[in-house]
Amino acid sequence: MSGHISPKTTYYAIFGSLMVLTATTVTAAFINLGSLNFPVALGIAILKATLVILFFMHLKYSSRLTKLICGTAFFFLVILFGLTLSDYLSRGWAAAPGGTAGAGTQVTVGPPAETAEEPAGEPQAAPEP
Amino acid sequence: MTTTVLRRVNYLNVKYGVASWLLTKDHKRIGILYLIVVAIAFLLGGIFAAAVRIELTTPQGDFVSADTYNALFTMHGVAMVFFVLIPAVPAILGNFAMPLMIGAKDVAFPKINLLSWYVFVIGFVFTLAAMVLGGVDTGWTFYTPYSSVYSSSHVLLTGIGVFIAGFSSILTGLNFAVTIHRMRAPGMTWFRLPLFVWALYATALVQILGTPVIAITILMLAVERGLGFGIFDPRLGGDPVLFQHLFWFYSHPAVYIMILPPMGVISEVIACFSRKSVFGYSFVAFSSLAIAVFGFLVWAHHLFVAGISPYSAMIFSFLSFAVAIPSAVKTFNWTATLYRGAIWWRAPILWVFGFLGLFLIGGLTGLFLASLGLDVHLHDTYFVVAHFHYIMVGGAIMGFFAGLHYWWPKMTGKMFSNSMATLAALLVFVGFNLTFFPQFILGYLGMPRRYHVYSPEFQVLNVLSSAGASILGVGYTLVACYLLHSLWKGEAAGANPWRATGLEWKTESPPIPENFAETPIVNEGAYEYSKREVKVA
Numbered sequence: 001m002s003g004h005i006s007p008k009t010t011y012y013a014i015f016g017s018l019m020v021l022t023a024t025t026v027t028a029a030f031i032n033l034g035s036l037n038f039p040v041a042l043g044i045a046i047l048k049a050t051l052v053i054l055f056f057m058h059l060k061y062s063s064r065l066t067k068l069i070c071g072t073a074f075f076f077l078v079i080l081f082g083l084t085l086s087d088y089l090s091r092g093w094a095a096a097p098g099g100t101a102g103a104g105t106q107v108t109v110g111p112p113a114e115t116a117e118e119p120a121g122e123p124q125a126a127p128e129p
Numbered sequence: 130m131t132t133t134v135l136r137r138v139n140y141l142n143v144k145y146g147v148a149s150w151l152l153t154k155d156h157k158r159i160g161i162l163y164l165i166v167v168a169i170a171f172l173l174g175g176i177f178a179a180a181v182r183i184e185l186t187t188p189q190g191d192f193v194s195a196d197t198y199n200a201l202f203t204m205h206g207v208a209m210v211f212f213v214l215i216p217a218v219p220a221i222l223g224n225f226a227m228p229l230m231i232g233a234k235d236v237a238f239p240k241i242n243l244l245s246w247y248v249f250v251i252g253f254v255f256t257l258a259a260m261v262l263g264g265v266d267t268g269w270t271f272y273t274p275y276s277s278v279y280s281s282s283h284v285l286l287t288g289i290g291v292f293i294a295g296f297s298s299i300l301t302g303l304n305f306a307v308t309i310h311r312m313r314a315p316g317m318t319w320f321r322l323p324l325f326v327w328a329l330y331a332t333a334l335v336q337i338l339g340t341p342v343i344a345i346t347i348l349m350l351a352v353e354r355g356l357g358f359g360i361f362d363p364r365l366g367g368d369p370v371l372f373q374h375l376f377w378f379y380s381h382p383a384v385y386i387m388i389l390p391p392m393g394v395i396s397e398v399i400a401c402f403s404r405k406s407v408f409g410y411s412f413v414a415f416s417s418l419a420i421a422v423f424g425f426l427v428w429a430h431h432l433f434v435a436g437i438s439p440y441s442a443m444i445f446s447f448l449s450f451a452v453a454i455p456s457a458v459k460t461f462n463w464t465a466t467l468y469r470g471a472i473w474w475r476a477p478i479l480w481v482f483g484f485l486g487l488f489l490i491g492g493l494t495g496l497f498l499a500s501l502g503l504d505v506h507l508h509d510t511y512f513v514v515a516h517f518h519y520i521m522v523g524g525a526i527m528g529f530f531a532g533l534h535y536w537w538p539k540m541t542g543k544m545f546s547n548s549m550a551t552l553a554a555l556l557v558f559v560g561f562n563l564t565f566f567p568q569f570i571l572g573y574l575g576m577p578r579r580y581h582v583y584s585p586e587f588q589v590l591n592v593l594s595s596a597g598a599s600i601l602g603v604g605y606t607l608v609a610c611y612l613l614h615s616l617w618k619g620e621a622a623g624a625n626p627w628r629a630t631g632l633e634w635k636t637e638s639p640p641i642p643e644n645f646a647e648t649p650i651v652n653e654g655a656y657e658y659s660k661r662e663v664k665v666a
Contacts, residue, residue: 065310072338073338076338076425079425079426080342080378083426083428083429083441083444083445084371084374084375084378086438086440086441086444087370087374087429087432087437087438087441088438089438090438090440090441091437091438091441093438093440
C-alpha cells in the first residue's frame with residue numbers, strides 16, 4: 001500500500017476540524033433555517049466525509065487509479081440519486097390523466113392530510129400480488 | 130533394483146481431510162467449495178419450483194394453500210437468485226479458472242477469498258433457517274409496505290441472509306478486480322486476456338458498485354419492520370416506490386452479474402469448439418463493460434406501472450432499449466465466430482447453442498417489456514416470468530453448464546460421458562422450452578403471476594409447462610449423475626482434452642497446487658486457433 005506517512009499534526013488538525021463541524025451540525029439543528037435546514041446539514045456532512053476520505057483514508061496521497069475508483073463510486077451515487085430524482089421531480093408535470101401518468105400525478109410525501117369524511121380504513125396492500 | 134512410482138501432486142490430493150478443505154486458501158478448492166453449496170441451493174430451489182409447478186397443473190388451489198404457495202415461489206426465487214445465479218459462474222468457475230487463465234498462482238487476496246465463502250455460507254444458513262421455520266411470502270423482491278409492515282412470515286431472517294450473502298459477492302468482486310489488475314503473467318496484456326476474464330472484470334464492477342445498495346435497502350427495510358421508522362410505509366410518511374427504486378438499482382444490474390460471466394464462458398467455448406478466434410475480440414470485450422455500465426441506468430423499467438413519472442419512464446424505456454445494443458453485439462459476434470468454423474460437436478458447444486437460442490428469445494422479449502405501452506398489458510403476467518427465465522435459466526444456467534462441462538476435465542482430471550452430456554443438453558433444451566414458452570402465451574392472454582388459482586381456460590398451457598418442468602428436472606438430474614459418475618469411472622482427461630488455447634490448459638489436469646511449475650510468459654492473443662492443428666480427435 002502507499003507508503004505515505006502524514007505528520008501527526010495533520011491528523012490532529014483534521015480531527016479538530018471534524019469536531020468543530022460536528023458542533024456546527026448540532027448547533028444548526030437547533031436553529032430553524034427553513035428550507036435550508038436539510039441542505040446545510042447535508043453540506044456539513046459531505047464536508048466531513050471529504051476530509052475523512054482525503055486525509056484519514058489517504059486518498060490525497062494515493063495513485064490516480066485509486067482516485068479514479070473513488071470517483072467512480074461517487075459517479076454511481078450521482079446516477080442513483082439523479083435518475084431516482086428524475087422520477088420524483090417530474091411527477092407533478094403530467095397534468096393529463098391516463099396511461100401510466102394517472103397514478104403518478106398524485107404524490108404525497110409525508111403523512112396523508114387528515115380529512116374528516118375519510119376515516120382511516122384498512123391500509124391498501126402492496127400492489128405486488 | 131526398486132522402482133519408485135511418483136505420485137503426481139495436484140490441488141486435490143496435496144492434502145486430505147475436512148480441515149484441509151475448510152481452511153484452504155487455494156482458489157481452485159474454494160471454487161469447489163462454492164460448487165457444493167450452490168448445488169445444494171439449486172436442489173432446494175428446484176424442489177420449490179417443482180411444488181409450484183405441481184400446484185399449477187390444476188386451476189384450483191388443491192395442492193397447497195395460498196399462503197404456502199406464496200412462500201414456495203418466494204423461496205424458489207430467493208434460493209435461485211441470491212444463492213445460485215449470482216455466485217454460480219463468478220464464484221465457482223471464476224474462482225477455479227480465472228487465476229489459471231491469467232497465469233497467476235492464486236487470487237490477489239486468498240484469505241479474503243476463503244472469507245467470502247464463509248460469509249456466503251453464513252448468509253445461506255440464515256436463509257435456510259427462515260425456510261425451515263416456515264419461509265417468507267413477500268416474493269423475492271420484498272416489496273414494501275407488505276414486507277415491512279404486513280407480512281407475518283420470516284422477512285427479517287431472510288433479509289439478514291441476503292444482506293450477509295451480499296458481502297460475499299462484494300468480496301469476490303473486489304478480489305477479482307484486484308487480481309485482474311495486478312496478477313497477470315508477464316506478457317498477458319489487457320487485449321490478450323481471455324474474454325471470460327473481461328466478463329468477470331465487468332461483473333466485479335457491478336458487484337462492487339451495486340451490492341452495497343441492496344445491503345442498505347434491506348437494512349432500511351429491517352429498520353422499518355423492526356423499529357417502526359417510516360421510510361417506505363406511506364402511513365409513517367414513507368414512500369413505497371422509493372423501495373422499488375433502491376431495490377432495482379441493485380437487482381437489475383444483478384441480472385448482469387448473472388449473465389455477464391456466462392457470456393464470457395460462451396466466448397471461450399465458441400472459440401475452442403469452432404477452432405477460430407472470437408470475431409471482433411475488442412468489441413466483445415468492451416460490450417461487457419458497456420453492459421455493466423448501461424445496466425445501471427435501466428432499473429426503473431420495473432416500475433413503469435408503479436406510478437413513476439411518465440417523463441422519467443420515457444428515459445428509462447429509452448435506456449433499456451439501449452442496453453440491448455451491446456448484448457446484440459455479442460450475439461452477432463458469436464454467430465460470426467461460428468461462421469465457417471470447424472465446429473467440433475462435443476457437449477460444451479451444445480450447451481452454448483442452447484444458450485444462443487434461449488438468450489435471443491429472452492433478450493428480444495425484454496424489449497417488449499421495455500416498451501412503455503406494451504408493459505402496461507404485460508406487467509406482472511406470466512410473460513414476465515417467461516422472459517426472465519429465458520435470460521436466467523436459458524442464458525445464465527445454460528452458460529454455467531457450458532462452462533462446467535468445458536472446465537470439468539480441468540477441475541477433476543476426469544472426462545465425463547459425451548453421449549450422456551449430449552442427451553442431457555437436449556433434454557434441458559426441450560424441457561426448458563416446453564416449460565417456459567407456454568408461459569409467454571399465458572402472460573399475453575392475461576394470466577397474472579404469483580397466484581395459485583387461475584381461470585380454467587389456462588389449464589392446457591399450464592399442464593404443458595409442468596410437463597416441461599419435469600423433463601427439465603430429469604435433464605438436470607442426469608447432469609449430476611454422469612458428472613459424479615465421472616469422478617470414479619471417468620477416463621483420465623490429460624492436460625488439454627479439448628486442444629484449447631489458454632493458459633489453464635497448459636498446466637496439468639487437475640492443476641498442481643501452485644498452478645504452474647514456472648510462471649508462464651505470454652506472447653500471443655487468447656484465441657490463436659488458426660495457428661494450430663484444426664483437426665481434432
